[in-house]
Amino acid sequence: MVAPSSTPVLSITALETDIGGSRILRGFDLKVDAGEVVALMGRNGVGKTTTLRSITGGLPVRAGNITLAGQPIHRLSADARARLGIGYVPQGRDIFPLLTVEENLRVGLVVHGIKGKAAASALGRVYDLFPVLKEMLSRKGGVLSGGQQQQLAIGRALLTNPKLLILDEPTEGIQPSIIDQIGDTLKKLKVSTRTEEEQTSEGRKEAAEIMEAVRKLREEHALAILLVEQYVDFCREVADRFYAMDRGTITASGAIAALTDEVVATHLQV
Numbered sequence: 001m002v003a004p005s006s007t008p009v010l011s012i013t014a015l016e017t018d019i020g021g022s023r024i025l026r027g028f029d030l031k032v033d034a035g036e037v038v039a040l041m042g043r044n045g046v047g048k049t050t051t052l053r054s055i056t057g058g059l060p061v062r063a064g065n066i067t068l069a070g071q072p073i074h075r076l077s078a079d080a081r082a083r084l085g086i087g088y089v090p091q092g093r094d095i096f097p098l099l100t101v102e103e104n105l106r107v108g109l110v111v112h113g114i115k116g117k118a119a120a121s122a123l124g125r126v127y128d129l130f131p132v133l134k135e136m137l138s139r140k141g142g143v144l145s146g147g148q149q150q151q152l153a154i155g156r157a158l159l160t161n162p163k164l165l166i167l168d169e170p171t172e173g174i175q176p177s178i179i180d181q182i183g184d185t186l187k188k189l190k191v192s193t194r195t196e197e198e199q200t201s202e203g204r205k206e207a208a209e210i211m212e213a214v215r216k217l218r219e220e221h222a223l224a225i226l227l228v229e230q231y232v233d234f235c236r237e238v239a240d241r242f243y244a245m246d247r248g249t250i251t252a253s254g255a256i257a258a259l260t261d262e263v264v265a266t267h268l269q270v
Ligand SMILES: Nc1ncnc2c1ncn2[C@@H]1O[C@H](COP(=O)(O)OP(=O)(O)OP(=O)(O)O)[C@@H](O)[C@H]1O
Pocket: 019, 020, 024, 042, 043, 044, 045, 046, 047, 048, 049, 050, 051
């Protein structure tokens, strides 16, 4: 892991956001350093997606500051923020189901005006990270499994080589029954030493593939990653730190080792 520099990649202070006249975010601080994976956790409706949209520019901020590598961004357009280095994979992933994997990636290149050698190297980087995409270039996005679609969406967000990657519920769409089964096993799962039993379950394999990609991104690219995730074991596996959100503010935070069952019961369980 790359040592964090003194300026965080993302820094949020005293953030307040309203939706339709209601105060949704009630003033909190959050930061993500280079090379860090930070999980923003919380029950349904507490304001996690609103936080992400406040960072990306999808919602206007009422008060507070958001900086990217030290530069204030909270008054900039979403496009300007993306150009400065924010890659965003929204909930549901937003891939084009009728376009092939390759076309989905090429659309991403066109949208961001990436051409020639830069395009080839951006695609190469995505295929290195997600070899499964290279094997499926001519498949339609809509027929990929949930985990593969997630990899495609993350790959597309990485084409611009962002400083900060934001993921909204990356395990969503991987069968809940399978995610439930994974339970404690996932915590112990080391991708490099997957057992045969683990490999036989598609859901486990896909969750593991996404985890592996998140780890690789952190280690090889010194990316800062902020992920919204309700699946506690996934967070324990991939994140360095966590923030627990409740009713628009942060109620607990710390190193991932401090995400004890007691903290989960108090701050995160319904
Ligand atoms: N477009 C909207 N109009 C009105 N209220 C909204 C809108 N979007 C979100 N909200 C409200 O804002 C609050 C926070 O929503 P948000 O989507 O940020 O929560 P969340 O923590 O991401 O939950 P989930 O995991 O269910 O997506 C909720 O009470 C929600 O009802």
